[in-house]
Amino acid sequence: MDQATFWSLLDTLAKIGMGALLLAIGLWFAHYRKPSQPASPESIAAKRKLKIYEEVSRQMGNVSHSFAKYSALVIESVRFGARWPQARRAELDNINNELVQEFRRMADAEANLLLIGEKGLEKNLRLYGAQIALFRKQVYVGRRDISNQEIADLKQDIYKLREQFYDVLSKKYDDNVRKSA
Structure with a gap:
């Protein structure tokens, strides 16, 4: 494998990893944070x-x-x-x-x-x-x-x-x- 292919593959893996990380963070916030609802007067x-x-x-x-x-x-x-x-x-x-x-x-x-x-x-x-x-x-x-x-x-x-x-x-x-x- 030549050096250009190696760096291209490494770049693709980094982008996929960052996407997965952002997706995980987004899912975590969506799951654990309740949507803010206005409190009732009672x-x-x-x-x-x-x-x-x-x-x-x-x-x-x-x-x-x-x-x-x-x-x-x-x-x-x-x-x-x-x-x-x-x-x-x-x-x-x-x-x-x-x-x-x-x-x-x-x-x-x-x-x-x-x-x-x-x-x-x-x-x-x-x-x-x-x-x-x-x-x-x-x-x-x-x-x-x-x-x-x-x-x-x-x-x-x-x-x-x-x-x-x-x-x-x-x-x-x-x-x-x-x-x-």
Whole structure:
């Protein structure tokens, strides 16, 4: 085989190879990329609700965490009474301020729920917040006439309301996942 025929054959093979490669890339894009279809208004609304549900859940997780820290310290103060260290009292003051800030975020979460028409869910959230506020009025530094059982009952009521809230939120979230898919 002479050199001109060799280069001609090599050129033809390169062109065929490039064509096959371009064809493979084109088929890959056609197969794995869905044609862009405009999202339906229901799908857009469901996705917006999902985002709000996730944000509300995150905010309530922060409230629950702050309340857990607050309740642990305030219960400790009730149990130790006058022997409770001043440093722990300062820590409780900081946690109390944090909890107040979380209540502000809870109010924002309630507003977001009302914005998307979730009145029942907002009511559950409001009841949860009211129960935490009741706990704060009943269990405080220096109070000695409350029993451990009364404190446990108050906390149990809060945990029940939190669980109810998350049950409803979870159901709503799952429903909207199906709608947005």
